Amino acid sequence: MKLFIRPEAFSVISFDLDDTLYDNRPIIRQAEAASQQFLNQQYPKSQAWQVGDWHRLKLTLIKQRPQLRHDPSLARQAMLECGLVQLGYDARTAKAGATAVFDHFVIHRSHFSVSDPVLELLAKLKQNYRLIGITNGNVDYQRIGLGDLLEFVLHPGQGFKQKPAADMFVQAAKQLNIPLRQILHIGDSAMSDVVGARQAGCQAVWLNPGFGVTEEAALTLQLPHIEIGNIQELLKFKMFS
Known part of the structure; x- marks a missing residue:
């Protein structure tokens, strides 16, 4: 643990999910492969x-429609619909196909469980803090075992920009009815999590390296309050509350 800025008292711990509470890389690869197989079977022209x-x-679509950057689910559906049209399917078939393939992706996107050690860690932290999630991803936190531990999880989209924009941090404080400084946000991204939290007025803990990663990353624009190398180090945080 490296202490850069001594934290103020906090009452809420916010977690980034992907690559902070679990290794998201193999999950995404498996979901991509499963949805691609389904796509190729149901819409054979996609095999090209x-x-x-x-x-x-x-x-390309994100460059044309920048708002898609802040809604990963909508961006994927737009990609599928546009691609199917380009491959020769009519607009109605492409729209239905995009929905079907996306639904298949979503099933596999959340087809895993957070490990027992992490669930036990969160249960211990929950004895002293309110726990929430602020993520740029679209995982279903209820399905992966976090439903009884996190009060809510915010995702980009529906008017909220993705981190490092302040939108979701501000919304979290509003839903919790607390000042932003009482939120301690934990994540693996120096930009999305550290810079995002600090610029929003929250406190920040940087998990470096991220879950399942061995190489440390470099700091970017702002220091976190604390840097940790293992998520289990959070058990030491009673000293700061």
């Missing part, structure tokens, strides 16, 4: 494209 073709299309 590889995964990279779909990713390039999504980047």
